[in-house]
Amino acid sequence: MKVIGLTGGIASGKSTVSRMLRQKGAYIIDADEIAKEIVKPGKPAWEDIVRYFGKEILDESGNIRRKKLAKIVFSDEKKLNLLNRITHPRIVEEIKRELEACRRRNEKIVIIDAALLLEIGLDVLVDEVWVVAVDEKTQIDRLIKRESSISYAEAMERIRAQMPLEEKLKFATRIIDNSGDIENTQKQVDEIWREFEKTWKDSPRGT
Ligand SMILES: CC(C)(COP(=O)(O)OP(=O)(O)OC[C@H]1O[C@@H](n2cnc3c(N)ncnc32)[C@H](O)[C@@H]1O)[C@@H](O)C(=O)NCCC(=O)NCCS
Numbered sequence: 001m002k003v004i005g006l007t008g009g010i011a012s013g014k015s016t017v018s019r020m021l022r023q024k025g026a027y028i029i030d031a032d033e034i035a036k037e038i039v040k041p042g043k044p045a046w047e048d049i050v051r052y053f054g055k056e057i058l059d060e061s062g063n064i065r066r067k068k069l070a071k072i073v074f075s076d077e078k079k080l081n082l083l084n085r086i087t088h089p090r091i092v093e094e095i096k097r098e099l100e101a102c103r104r105r106n107e108k109i110v111i112i113d114a115a116l117l118l119e120i121g122l123d124v125l126v127d128e129v130w131v132v133a134v135d136e137k138t139q140i141d142r143l144i145k146r147e148s149s150i151s152y153a154e155a156m157e158r159i160r161a162q163m164p165l166e167e168k169l170k171f172a173t174r175i176i177d178n179s180g181d182i183e184n185t186q187k188q189v190d191e192i193w194r195e196f197e198k199t200w201k202d203s204p205r206g207t
């Protein structure tokens with residue numbers, strides 16, 4: 001089994017690229033999905049978040065108001081660190097569990113789609129790191145368009161809460177530039193997949 005860590009900044013296009021890779025037969029482990037699962041009412045991370053951030057963070061059904069929590073943590077580094085300490089070890093634990101399940105099912109290629117792959121140290125679990133790159137202006141435009149409730153200043157706060165792209169690129173085995181249109185990105189993904197499959201099949205025992 002080959003494991004690829006797919007990373008890139010917020011709204012760089014990881015989910016878009018993940019969908020293309022899924023169509024090629026890869027199995028996707030989505031860190032954002034896992035992060036949503038572990039904070040459901042009653043789960044240990046939910047309890048810790050309520051303990052530290054208060055009941056004001058909950059809606060009538062007891063679910064965490066994500067937009068409200070995002071506004072709190074992205075404007076206060078200490079609170080973001082606190083949320084990270086609650087959530088990150090549990091995200092890592094769940095990703096490891098899912099990787100084990102993939103091994104048992106004999107999946108051939110698994111993608112870990114995680115914005116914070118490098119920040120959390122998940123790169124030790126992968127064979128290759130693929131970085132989705134986008135210029136900052138396009139990133140801000142797409143982020144504001146997707147999350148209509150955030151301002152330019154808030155978009156910048158979220159980008160600044162992550163490792164800068166230049167740093168991420170130092171860890172990259174392969175780079176996908178998603179600054180152009182979807183068709184352009186699809187062509188790059190086709191090419192990278194072809195190259196990757198070739199090196200993988202040519203490697204000593206195809207492992
Ligand atoms: C802050 C929260 C409540 C915002 O929820 P929301 O539904 O608005 O956004 P969503 O979870 O879909 O995340 C969107 C993007 O925000 C960025 N982001 C999320 N959490 C963080 C973080 N702790 N630090 C930096 N960037 C982050 C990522 O690029 C992510 O893809 C939520 O992201 C959260 O609980 N974050 C902590 C867990 C985490 O680190 N998740 C990312 C795992 S890679």
Ligand SMILES: Nc1ncnc2c1ncn2[C@@H]1O[C@H](COP(=O)(O)OP(=O)(O)OP(=O)(O)O)[C@@H](O)[C@H]1O
Binds near residue numbers: 016017115143146182
């Ligand atoms: N090449 C593209 N051209 C135009 N819009 C795009 C392109 N790629 C992605 N988008 C749009 O930009 C937004 C961000 O893309 P996507 O959700 O794939 O990013 P992401 O890296 O997974 O984001 P996050 O990590 O924040 O969840 C989405 O609304 C998506 O539809």
